[in-house]
Amino acid sequence: MSEPAYAIGVDFGTESGRVVLLDLEQAQDVATSVLRYPSAVIDQKLPSTGERLPHDYALQDPDDWLRVLERGIPEVLKESRVDAAQVVGLGIDFTSCTVLPTTGDGTALCTLEQWRERKQAWPKLWKHHAAQPVADRLNEVALERGEDFLARYGGRISSEWYFPKLIEVWLEDREVYDAADRYIEATDWIVWWLTGAECRQTATAGFKAMWSPEEGLPPTDYFTSAYPGFDKPGEKLGENFVPLGSRAGTLRAEVAKKLKLSESTAVAVGNVDAWVSLPGVGVEDPGTYVIVIGTSICDMIVHPEETRLPGITGVVKDGILPGMYGYEAGQAAVGDMLAWFVEKLAQDPDSYGQLEKAAARLAPGETGLVALDWWNGNRTILADADLTGAIFGLTLQTTRAEIYRALLESIAFGSRRIMDNFEEHGLVLSEIVACGGIAERSPLMMQLLADTSGRPVHVPEVNEIPARGAALFGAVAAGVFDDIRSAIEATRPKKVRTYEPDLEAKKTYDRVYEIYRTLYEFLGRSDARLLHELKWIGTERRGS
């Protein structure tokens, strides 16, 4: 690189978007802009009509997303005084599966007068859960028919995915369904808007739309068995997908002008927020376990071979890094469980720091407690949303700090359980790289991950990890690097905080983990009906 080159990464989160300008030579962010979405998560009322939304709805407004680009990109340019000509590439990442219906030219249906008042015309955010009955039906029929594709998803598909959300439209509002030429991931829609080229990638098709390069979609008669009449499953999804790391095109003239960028800026195909963390933190190795730990946990590994194993979110070719099989797993409640403790139980939102300090003073095993971190169900390896949390070992002497530590330990045990599952199926994991809000804020949590798993935990000290990863894909699209692996090697964070496992602590935690695992199997598997029934009684009686 003779001239200093820059790339922009844009990370579209749940509540806001973040734009980062990355100096590719220094591998250093030089400016950042954060924009909250004015409508944030639409879960109460439809903005166009004021209609009250049903329970479990979560929509978004596509204008909020475009605003992030239109305001955020000029802002980072202005702040950094970097010349637009030096910005060679642009990459984005988005929450997923966030999907919307569009016309054939890529216009979001909900932005058209004709469809604006129909709730099924609006984008459904990843955490829109109203399609749970559809997912239940699809799982039931897949099991009955012994559908092979289920094995790629640990035996179960989620209500958050593409087809439950699409079939919900088909069931609830056939006119909207018919008017939509496409039903598309938001990440691909943004790239379409930027470049004018509809360019969907294989990764979300694989992780969220049950597609695979070898087998395509599940057979049509699987869908019609579940929903007679739903006989063109691929008509809104399309058939041509390109792998992550591809170039989608360059900016449309009109867009380049709005964003104050050059028309020659290369744009990468769309990506997903969790996945771009791997390049963001500099990971490309099969033996490294990446944990994105915030409200919940997303775990990722890449491996040159495919292993089908139960209890994962999915395994997809080119799914996280091109050329590798990407594996995803996760825990459903993490930061939000700690927030529950601090806000709802202790009723002292300022007590995080004090609790972390007091909990850190305790010795491993000293709490006499063990917890199952199922406050929001279990994502992997049980894939059971109706499980609930539990705490064992309470005495008259138990303190707040002890319970807080037990919750942190339950997160660590949950992670170990997932890693055990990978290793039991031959995927060896030698070390952990952690990022996300809790990785930055809780050294105790990081030490516990190391002590319970016996593996070193590395926390790279870089800012805006997802946006940074997205920018690297933009740089690859621009040809600054040959491929994403070269980009990762060239920009790997130099400053890393490492938590080495304490082997004495590990010995104690091995004993507690044996107890944890027995309780996990009993309440999560052999007698899961106990927690299910308890939850159902609660739901039923709350309604009464």
Place this chain on the structure above:
Amino acid sequence: MSEPAYAIGVDFGTESGRVVLLDLEQAQDVATSVLRYPSAVIDQKLPSTGERLPHDYALQDPDDWLRVLERGIPEVLKESRVDAAQVVGLGIDFTSCTVLPTTGDGTALCTLEQWRERKQAWPKLWKHHAAQPVADRLNEVALERGEDFLARYGGRISSEWYFPKLIEVWLEDREVYDAADRYIEATDWIVWWLTGAECRQTATAGFKAMWSPEEGLPPTDYFTSAYPGFDKPGEKLGENFVPLGSRAGTLRAEVAKKLKLSESTAVAVGNVDAWVSLPGVGVEDPGTYVIVIGTSICDMIVHPEETRLPGITGVVKDGILPGMYGYEAGQAAVGDMLAWFVEKLAQDPDSYGQLEKAAARLAPGETGLVALDWWNGNRTILADADLTGAIFGLTLQTTRAEIYRALLESIAFGSRRIMDNFEEHGLVLSEIVACGGIAERSPLMMQLLADTSGRPVHVPEVNEIPARGAALFGAVAAGVFDDIRSAIEATRPKKVRTYEPDLEAKKTYDRVYEIYRTLYEFLGRSDARLLHELKWIGTERRGS
């Protein structure tokens, strides 16, 4: 009764003593005096030397007890202006097993210069737990030898009882042991002090000293098998016991003068705080289950026949009411578990009322939670001090009030489990009478007892129930009534608040109870090692 007659009852509790003057014709208390013990529970330092006491010690000062009599009795006379001549009887009740070594004339060893500095010379309070290793050894040997007496105690003796405490003296300080002519229940010691007559009763001998009218003590070679050399087990206990309801004698001249009572005042044999609640609340029926619910729960029933059943504290002839078999059971943590929640977890000691109100607004089953109330182990039916508490069903929506209600429900389920155990062994229970602090303060707790068990719960609205019961025994000793049954019939409380079971609630609770009972069996019996191991790891690591 031509002349108005009065009796005094004195209730010796853990922290204070209460003196009540009872008008026998009106069945109404006319004056009360409460005196805190200046030394309260001695568990930190021996008063005579400042020596730091070992963990699990709990001693008392006998002078504190005498102060209750010497100040409290003149006070109630003065306050009520009742003439001493009208006070015909005096009865006392005491915590048990609270025991002390004395000389042959009844002088407490710890009041003598020579022995004052020796901690084994001091009275051991019921909750002195330092003799746990002795109790473990006695249980182990009893099981090995297949000792028949164990069946009277649900299969297990407690570290709180007579022989563990006595053998602890024998092991720790042989000189004190040799100097003690007697090792005697405090209740009997007070009566000795009042009357000059050593007059032990059968009830504590039966419930706490493994004695029975038919079989006497366990065989000497049982004791020597456990502790070679401990070959005169009965030498400090004596051999002559009289049943509850007997008259011990009248006041010594010197004592009568101090107490400002007449020398002719009849004194009943000593009694125990929980047991006197039965006459106090007017219960004499076999089908009535009496629950004294405060810090912990003591459950009592009387029955004309003896049934040996597992999982009770004991069954003793004449043990609660003369002429009946008395059965005792209980729960180890109740009020103190709620105090833990309010003080340690919520850190808001003023929130009881608010939590009770919010919890009462919830429907049965609505919490989605279930708890095992083992914060202080399980007294009956598992008799396992190493069990610990657990909460199941926690979600991100769970509130403080929901957890508080779940704790109340766990107390009710624990009671139902004990009642089920009685009924499964043929002891039919048709209704519940509740008394104690929580019976007065928590209408929700009472309703939950009714709703979970399907039985009406009666809460008599009378004051100072134990002291009232003790006074009735004093009245019997004075001949005002032929026996305690006549006294109960004549003075049964007229004002009673009744909580009828709600059958809809019962149906829901039956479903939750099924879940509770499965968890109870799993964690309390089939896999009790899980909670044991967890507690032991905690204890071990706290020391490290």
